[in-house]
Amino acid sequence: MRLTCNRQSLASAFGTVSGVVPSRTPKEILKNIKVQAQSGKVTLIGTDQEVGIRYDVPGVESATDGEILVPSARIKTILTEIGGETVEINVKGTTVHIESGFSHFQLSAIDPTEFPPVADFTADAFHVIQGLALRAAIRRTIFATDVESTRYALGGVLLELAADRIAFVATDSRRLALVEVLNQCRVEGKPNGNTTPVIPAKAMAIIERSIVDDEAEVHLSSHTNHVLVRSGNATIYSRLVEGRFPRYRDVVPKGEITVDLVVGPFHAAVRQALIVTDEESRGVDLTFRDGKLTFASEAADVGTSKIDMPISYDAEPITTTFDLRFIAEFLRVLEPEKSIRLHLIDGDRAAKFTTEDGYVYVIMPLSRTK
């Protein structure tokens, strides 16, 4: 096998694929990336057996077919360190030669026959979602997953797939993020797979990274135990998170008392209020009263802080206690000029943030008595 290609695009291809390669694994072979040349097309394949990726490298010429395994970490370093515009990879027997400019590396090739296969995207009926919308949905939910959870299937993002609507839900049982995509999705054919897959956070991160073009369409084919996603040059396979996702709709509150806020100034106040908190006193009191929101925090051995911000509020005063890190994580994925609305019931029950574009974020308060 012998192939020549642009160094930068090869480096970026290896960069994408190495995202799934496990750094610590009992199966040494998984630390490699498979390079496959077939009828002029070159594909890089990586997997940790939960998540796998196939990446078609653009602009590669391969004279002959074949496949080899190369060590992921080392090849990535080589491709970033060496100069030169093009790089040539040449397999001779049991060695791989990598040449570019003045540099020549000779690595031992590893037998690819033991490398686990990664499924290809073959479905002809699937869901289609616009790249931009998918990226936003992932960014707005992935941070709320809980990979440690043993009680529920919270280690991923739940997708509710319908022909004209896809909902993305993630929760760690203290807060919940929900995104509904309505117009930027459709179906091709009549997909009849699993309509409620829970896709692991790791796979969602890789899917997000695979979206290079906002307008490009991403294809998703959902099955009982896995999903396949086709996005640009990449095909991503992922096993699903096993277990039951909680009945989240029951916990999204209505919240009759509303407060309109702008992300930027609200986030600035939250960041200030977070300064005087520590592991043991994560709760910050938020008091809504007479056109003012007051953050009062107190941490033993640190001190106290009180931050006021003007708001439009004239309902009965409410004091509630939140772990502000959860609010900060929500604000971080929004543009500073965006308007959000906070819905409250009282100081002891769940609060809800909403945006105009179908993003809902529910957060539970801390109880004030033990």
Next chain:
Amino acid sequence: MILHVDMDAFYASVEERDRPELVGKPLIVGGTPAGRGVVAAANYVVRRFGVHSAMPTSKALRLCPDAIVIRPRMDHYAAISAQIRNILNRYTPLVEPLSLDEAFLDVTGTEGLFGPAPEVARRIKREILSEVGLIASVGVAPNKFLAKVASDLKKPDALVVVDPGRIPEFLDPLPVGRLWGVGRVTGSLFDDMGIRTIADLRRRTPDFLRQHFGQHGDHLWRLAHGIDDRRVVPDREAKSISHETTFAADISDREALRAWLLELTEQVGRRLRAHHRRGRAVQIKVRFADFRTITRATTLAEPTDATQLLWKAAADLLEKGLPRGCPGLRLLGVGVSHFDHATKVQRTLFDEPEEQRNRQLDAATDRIREKFGAAALNRGSGLLHQARHRPAPRLPPAEPQGDEE
């Protein structure tokens, strides 16, 4: 100075006190041979036949067929233990209970108030006898290790004072088996090396000991020199609550280890709840047959005192911490630390029913065990090591530890 107060043949002495007709007869408090029970306590009469605690009752009865076997009344012993605790609390706030019948006291700060430590020891012995009707042995020494060795040296009814200026003279003639952490296995290794007394051990270099026993070697070297800087930590001040147990024979069966771990975790959970503590960090401690000791810790999302959640974390650590085919274990321990002092608790969206169930289960278990003893109730998997695997512990089982770190 530190006092180690150790009740003599506690359970058996309580039974003799309550039923004077038993005095002078061989008496075993423990499980029945039919139930594969073990000796929880043996009075001094039956000990002359070679019977000791943790021995299977069936074996004890072979050694002394006339022995009277009484089932333990844990609730009763616990109540008496509380009376004794009250006496100890008169002399210092620094009382660290190790079990129902043992405690460390730090009287350093209260000697001005109550007189020198040996005098306090004498008064404690006198008050326990006159108010509770039981006999205690007390060791008085500059540290915990020496105090514990001292209290055990001339049982029963002993008062042994270790002169801080004459520690080598005190330790040197003692057999190495007196050192904490030296059991049968280490003992026979020492025997092969010609080390029989603590004096023999003290002549070896720390390097030599480290070579043969790993980290444990440093520990042995320090003890042989009478060095022990563990503080006396009352439960309410402890920064961690842990239990550990040393097995009579190394265990490599995973299910047996899990069963032991569950029991230790339940004890830790019980003490956490008794002291209204919720911990955020769970740690397990494992000592392999080759003395290599490892600890593995994990942090929970929320501080807890629920046995179920602690168990999940501890079992996970054991699963990940023990490589397949690793050597057997001689010691297993579990601890909880990073207590939450916050008065506010993060509420959750979904899992309140389960949390509530956990809480109710724990509360019910605690009440039953308080009333009827630890053996009264067990989780399904906990039965396992009782039925098949329960080995007699080499040391008093599950020595509680209050560490400050």
